[in-house]
Amino acid sequence: MKLATKKEIEEIKRRLLEHYPDSVTELHYHNLYELLVAVMLSAQCTDKRVNLITPALFEKYPDIPSLANADLDDVKELIKSCSFFNNKAKNLIKMAQMVMEKYNGEIPLDEKELVKLPGVGQKTAHVVMIEYTGANLMAVDTHVFRVAHRLGLSDAKTAEGTEKDLVKKFKTDLHRIHQAMVLFGRYICTAKNPKCYTECFLTDLCKSKESFKAR
Numbered sequence: 001m002k003l004a005t006k007k008e009i010e011e012i013k014r015r016l017l018e019h020y021p022d023s024v025t026e027l028h029y030h031n032l033y034e035l036l037v038a039v040m041l042s043a044q045c046t047d048k049r050v051n052l053i054t055p056a057l058f059e060k061y062p063d064i065p066s067l068a069n070a071d072l073d074d075v076k077e078l079i080k081s082c083s084f085f086n087n088k089a090k091n092l093i094k095m096a097q098m099v100m101e102k103y104n105g106e107i108p109l110d111e112k113e114l115v116k117l118p119g120v121g122q123k124t125a126h127v128v129m130i131e132y133t134g135a136n137l138m139a140v141d142t143h144v145f146r147v148a149h150r151l152g153l154s155d156a157k158t159a160e161g162t163e164k165d166l167v168k169k170f171k172t173d174l175h176r177i178h179q180a181m182v183l184f185g186r187y188i189c190t191a192k193n194p195k196c197y198t199e200c201f202l203t204d205l206c207k208s209k210e211s212f213k214a215r
C-alpha cells in the first residue's frame with residue numbers, strides 16, 4: 001500500500017481539524033472519576049453501551065471511596081451487558097482501592113501514574129489525558145487504526161506502531177486529531193460500507209477508496 005506524502009498528511013490534518021473543530025468523546029461523564037471508569041468500560045465495548053450502563057453504576061458508586069468498597073458481584077451485575085464484565089468489575093474495584101491507598105483518593109492526572117492502576121493500559125491513560133487535559137497525545141482504537149491505514153498514514157501492524165507513526169507525522173494537535181479520527185471512523189470511514197463517495201471529505205487523498213468502488 002502507498003503511504004501518504006508529507007503534503008498529503010498536512011492536507012489530511014487540515015481537513016480533519018476543519019471538519020471536527022471541537023470534537024470530544026461521546027462517553028457521558030461529569031468528572032475525572034466518571035471519565036476514567038467510562039473509558040475503562042469502553043475497551044472492546046461501544047460508547048453507546050457504556051452510556052447505558054454508567055448512570056446506574058455512578059448512582060450506586062459515585063466516587064472512588066464507594067467503588068473501593070463495592071461488592072464485586074454487585075458491580076458485575078451492574079455492568080454485565082458490557083464485554084469482559086468479569087475482569088472489568090475486578091479491575092474497577094482494584095483501581096479504586098489503589099487510588100485510595102497510593103494516591104490519597106485522588107486519581108493521578110499523569111500518564112505515567114495512570115498506567116500503574118489496575119486495568120489501565122496506555123490507551124486508556126492516553127484517552128483520559130486527551131479528553132480531560134487536552135494533552136498532545138495520540139491513542140489508537142479500532143477506528144483510528146482503520147482510518148490511519150486506509151489513508152496511508154501508517155502501515156504498522158500494531159496499535160502501538162500506528163500510534164508512533166501518527167505522532168511522528170502529525171506532531172501537534174494530536175488530541176484533536178484523535179477525536180476527529182474516532183468520529184470520522186465511526187460515522188464516515190466505517191469498517192463496512194464506508195461512505196467514500198457520499199460523505200467522505202478525504203476521498204481524493206485516500207489510498208483505499210478503489211477497494212470500495214463496487215458498493
Ligand code: SF4
Binds near residue numbers: 150200202212
Ligand atoms: S474514501 Fe472511503 S476508505 Fe477512504 S477515507 Fe474516505 S471513507 Fe475511508
